[in-house]
Amino acid sequence: MSTLSTGTDVVVYEEEHVHHDDPNFWRKYIFSEDHKVIAKQYLITGIFWAMLGIAMSVVFRIQLGFPDADISWLKPVLGQWISETGKLDPNFYLALVTMHGTIMVFFVLTAGLSGTFSNFLIPLQIGARDMASGFLNMLSYWFFFTASVVMFASLFLQTGPAAGGWVVYPPLSALPQAHLGSELGMSLWLISMALFIVSQLLGGINYITTVINLRTRGMTFNKLPLTIWAFLITAVLGLISFPVLLSAALLLIFDRNFGTSFYLSEIYIAGEALPNVGGSPILFQHLFWFLGHPEVYIVLLPALGITSEIIATNSRKPIFGYRAMIASLLGIAFLAFIVWAHHMFVTGMNPFLGSVFMFLTLIIAVPSAVKAFNYITTLWKGNIVFTPAMLFSIGLVSFFVSGGLTGIILGNSALDIQLHDTYFVVAHFHIVMGAASAFGFFAGVYHWFPKMFGRMMNNTLGQIHFWMTFIGVYLVFFPLHYIGIAGFPRRYYQFTTYDFTSSYTDLNMFVTVAAILTFFAQFIFIYNFFSSIFTGKRSPQNPWRSNTLEWTTPIKPGHGNWPGEIPAVYRWSYDYSKPGAAEDFIPQNVPYSQTLESNLPHENEEIKMEAEIEAQNFNDQFDQPH
Amino acid sequence: MSYLIAIIAVIFLALTVLVVSRLQKVMKGVNAVSADGETRPEGNKWNAAMFLIFMVLGLIGFVWSYLHTEADFLPIASSVHGRRTDDLFWFSMAVLTIPFIIVNILLFYFSWRYQYKAGKKATYYPENHRLELIWTVIPAIVMALLVFTGWRAWSDIMSEAPKDAEVFEIMGKQFGWYVRYPGVDNNKLGNYNYKLIDAQNEMGIDLSDENSFDDFISTGELHIPLNKPVLLKIRARDVLHSVFIPHMRVKMDAVPGMPTKFWFVADKSTAEMKAELNNPDFDYEIACTEICGTGHFSMRLRLIVEDEASYRRWMAEQKTFLETYPDYLAKVPDNLKAKAMKYAPAEAPAVANPDSTTAQAGGGMGTSASFR
Structure with a gap:
């Protein structure tokens, strides 16, 4: 999928650097070390997985909304998983739920979002020729690609893919005799995730190294755009937490294949008592959520970074509270590591631990509130241009607030007793993490498409795509709160077994219809995206009149991004609508000495630093001997 | 509700019309550039x-x-x-x-x-501490x-259960629950060991512990007394399960190898709820909320809350495990045999080998689970 599509995009390289031979097709588009090509590879792979993942959710939504429907028409696609009477197989229902979660969280919102925009924007916005290691960057994508192939292959197994929920809690996932989805599908899941983690680590090391070492002249940390801050912090989060998931997965592999008892104890299954004693299923949950919770922020922070940039640009105002935004990013990132057990309040964990984790969890509301208020103040007295990117960013803020607030309920251990593993949780995290991050992804694509492909996406289609998706997401996930308050448990194939789940059949139907319509709305985006690559209007130099460095490159940046010297940076990236300035934006590479009319008093003092900034040039990779 | 669906269908239809009309505009190549080039x-x-x-x-x-x-x-x-x-x-x-x-x-x-308004300038307002x-x-x-x-x-x-709490043991398995009562004579559950589990002794009751002699098991329902602290001792024998009693606001995972617990006081009996909801078919229910495999969605167990008198009466009618499966007397250590005989049926078993016919005749407890 990705190879096909990336192969079609046309990048014309500038040829100033004669010592860099024009690479052949394979080196240029497939095994490319250019961060821009790798970003597009991530993007297109991510879009492929997103469509597959959402399509899966539509299938199980049909099961939940219309349990009596005859879905034989899906037989050509799902084959044996549709029974003779046209019903979805309960095992495959669980497989769909599991695959939907895994795909959306890891392959779409981690790799698709971070992979695309960290790769694309870090070098362009900090003023670097490329990533610190192009080779590791290429490896990172191809590890991800291999992980994708393994996961995709598992969908076609006779026994089906993994089906124990995306959290794959043992012993269910450890014992093939316990569950159809714990057979070969589970092994492939674990292999795929191990490869995926390697890919994330290679990518993360690269992002961190690049941001620290390859910033251009004058690009101090307090002048970095918030996007880069967010990507940097995300990469640090990933680097610390993903290895823990890898170890959890390895121990699970040992338990499955080599007879160890890390997670297994006192089990009697399929007519026999297993010899394993002394292990703890809870250990897996601790290890899993030690990644799993930071993962939420690995998914969300890049989206917040992208949004910060887009809201400032399109409000034509500086982001409000730049330092507070960084501080809250850091605060959220730090807290992300010490709240994991709020996923485990009712696992039998020591209640005292529950109190501690409740306290730490609710603290997160504070930096999150700061972010939300700062976004809103940025809009205040702005001059807002509703590009599709801006619309999606505003939508993100709405989701971030609406979904974040219910997190305060779930983080309260006393309330979590009733709501744990009900649809309330599903509603909460789909809004605050799923939809919010997806909107960050869309915002990023609409905003940086001109830089990626040198053409514009259709504005009107983008706006319509936004409204259908925004309304659709609220229609799908808002009612799920009600279903959750009524106590409907997650991952139920149908709700007919119990009296307490006999209500709300109509509400479930409503949610399913809304989900299907929202799914179809995404095809507007798909059409817009792929047709604009070839037939979109040609992009001007700086279509959004933005301050960041990527708009100083040629419209289609070639190898090395800037044809001549890398520009120096003199100011932060948020000088929008500065009083006294002629234009309503002043790019980062414009020195204060040229903007005397708009300088603030302390900025006039920075003029004497300019010669010094000018003189440094130790980070240009093209000037290094190699 | 169908008209609600109609409403959103209309919204999306309207949006689609908008798409088409806008598209035509775009096709015509309307260029939105004002005189000053902005x-x-x-x-x-x-x-x-x-x-x-x-x-x-x-x-x-x-x-x-x-x-x-x-x-x-x-x-x-x-x-x-x-x-x-x-x-x-x-x-x-x-x-x-x-x-x-x-x-x-x-x-x-x-x-x-x-x-956006042409000619307007946004307010430069970067911070306000x-x-x-x-x-x-x-x-x-x-x-x-x-x-x-x-x-x-x-x-x-989450505090410790009161000393006088009625103790019950609930064990999850694929796909159903087993409930063990501490018996009529003492409020103590006997020991268990997962290695003792077999086709009849589904909960692995350890009969070398005298506390287990008066224990009895049920699979279809859990009876608890009204207005009395109830302590659920929770475990699982195969994979993770989670005991969820929606009306009682009770939820706790059942973990193989790690017993958990939850105590609560039910203060509304099943009969009272039937009257209040005007629904003679009402029952409290226990569900599983931790994914446990194919039958996860169908692990229903009825919960019956009744006043203490009728609860005691019901208890007294139940047959102990030993009464149901007298063959297990063979597992009782010799020094406790006399004690155990009290809970066994009057005519002691002739054979020490438990066979299925005795089980069927003696019990009718339905321990041969309907689920695989």
């Missing part, structure tokens, strides 16, 4: 208006949908702590609805109010309040 943002006006429309319709939808669905939220909790967490839940919800509405309104209103301090401190105070109330409720609910 690109006028396309479609800014209707998008700004949409935010206002969305805000108004969203608010109406929120209130209407809440009123419409509220009737089917769980009925008033039937346990003491349940009412407390319910109050806390609705209190927290009320507190959180305030920022939910205010922040969303500000977001949409500002979007509309400060939409006092403002930021205010909205750091206020959420912090509200959080402190919520944490405090939540923590107090949590500590009380």
Whole structure:
């Protein structure tokens, strides 16, 4: 999928650097070390997985909304998983739920979002020729690609893919005799995730190294755009937490294949008592959520970074509270590591631990509130241009607030007793993490498409795509709160077994219809995206009149991004609508000495630093001997 | 509800019409460049208006949908702590609805109010420390309040069960529950060992422990006394399960190899609920909320709450495990045999080999589970 599509995009390289031979097709588009090509590879792979993942959710939504429907028409696609009477197989229902979660969280919102925009924007916005290691960057994508192939292959197994929920809690996932989805599908899941983690680590090391070492002249940390801050912090989060998931997965592999008892104890299954004693299923949950919770922020922070940039640009105002935004990013990132057990309040964990984790969890509301208020103040007295990117960013803020607030309920251990593993949780995290991050992804694509492909996406289609998706997401996930308050448990194939789940059949139907319509709305985006690559209007130099460095490159940046010297940076990236300035934006590479009319008093003092900034040039990779 | 579906169908239809009409405009190549060469943002006006429309319709939808669905939220909790967490839940919800509405309104209103106007310049307003301090401190105070109330409720609910609590053991398996009662004579459950599990002794009762002699097992229902502390000892024998009693606001995972527990006081009997809901078929239910395989959605167990007198009466009618499967007398150590005989049927078994016919005839407890 990705190879096909990336192969079609046309990048014309500038040829100033004669010592860099024009690479052949394979080196240029497939095994490319250019961060821009790798970003597009991530993007297109991510879009492929997103469509597959959402399509899966539509299938199980049909099961939940219309349990009596005859879905034989899906037989050509799902084959044996549709029974003779046209019903979805309960095992495959669980497989769909599991695959939907895994795909959306890891392959779409981690790799698709971070992979695309960290790769694309870090070098362009900090003023670097490329990533610190192009080779590791290429490896990172191809590890991800291999992980994708393994996961995709598992969908076609006779026994089906993994089906124990995306959290794959043992012993269910450890014992093939316990569950159809714990057979070969589970092994492939674990292999795929191990490869995926390697890919994330290679990518993360690269992002961190690049941001620290390859910033251009004058690009101090307090002048970095918030996007880069967010990507940097995300990469640090990933680097610390993903290895823990890898170890959890390895121990699970040992338990499955080599007879160890890390997670297994006192089990009697399929007519026999297993010899394993002394292990703890809870250990897996601790290890899993030690990644799993930071993962939420690995998914969300890049989206917040992208949004910060887009809201400032399109409000034509500086982001409000730049330092507070960084501080809250850091605060959220730090807290992300010490709240994991709020996923485990009712696992039998020591209640005292529950109190501690409740306290730490609710603290997160504070930096999150700061972010939300700062976004809103940025809009205040702005001059807002509703590009599709801006619309999606505003939508993100709405989701971030609406979904974040219910997190305060779930983080309260006393309330979590009733709501744990009900649809309330599903509603909460789909809004605050799923939809919010997806909107960050869309915002990023609409905003940086001109830089990626040198053409514009259709504005009107983008706006319509936004409204259908925004309304659709609220229609799908808002009612799920009600279903959750009524106590409907997650991952139920149908709700007919119990009296307490006999209500709300109509509400479930409503949610399913809304989900299907929202799914179809995404095809507007798909059409817009792929047709604009070839037939979109040609992009001007700086279509959004933005301050960041990527708009100083040629419209289609070639190898090395800037044809001549890398520009120096003199100011932060948020000088929008500065009083006294002629234009309503002043790019980062414009020195204060040229903007005397708009300088603030302390900025006039920075003029004497300019010669010094000018003189440094130790980070240009093209000037290094190699 | 079908008309609700119709409404969203109409919304999406309208949007589709909009797409088509807009598309034609685009096809015609309408170029939105004003005289001074500055690109006028396309479609800014209707998008700004949409935010206002969305805000108004969203608010109406929120209130209407809440009123419409509220009737089917769980009925008033039937346990003491349940009412407390319910109050806390609705209190927290009320507190959180305030920022939910205010922040969303500000977001949409500002979007509309400060939409692009040619010649206007945005206000350069990069920071205001006092403002930021205010909205750091206020959420912090509200959080402190919520944490405090939540923590107090949590500590009380999770405290040690009172000494006089009735003890029950509930064990999850694929796909059903086994319940063990401590018996008529002492309020003590006997030991168990997963290695002792077999086709009859599904819970692995250890008959070398004298406390287990008067224990009995049930698979279809759990009877508990009204207005008395009840301690559930929870375990699983194959994979993770989770005991969920929606009306009692009880939930706790069942973990193989790690016993868990939950205690509560039910203060509304099944009969009272039947009368209150005017539904003669009402039953309290126990469900599984931790994914455990194919039959996860169908692990229903009835919970019967009755006043203590009728609970004791029901208890007295039950046959002990030894009575049901007298063959297991063979497993009782010799020095305790006499004690155990008290709970076994009058005619001691002739054969020490448990066979299925005895099991069927003696029990009828249905321990041969209907699920695989």
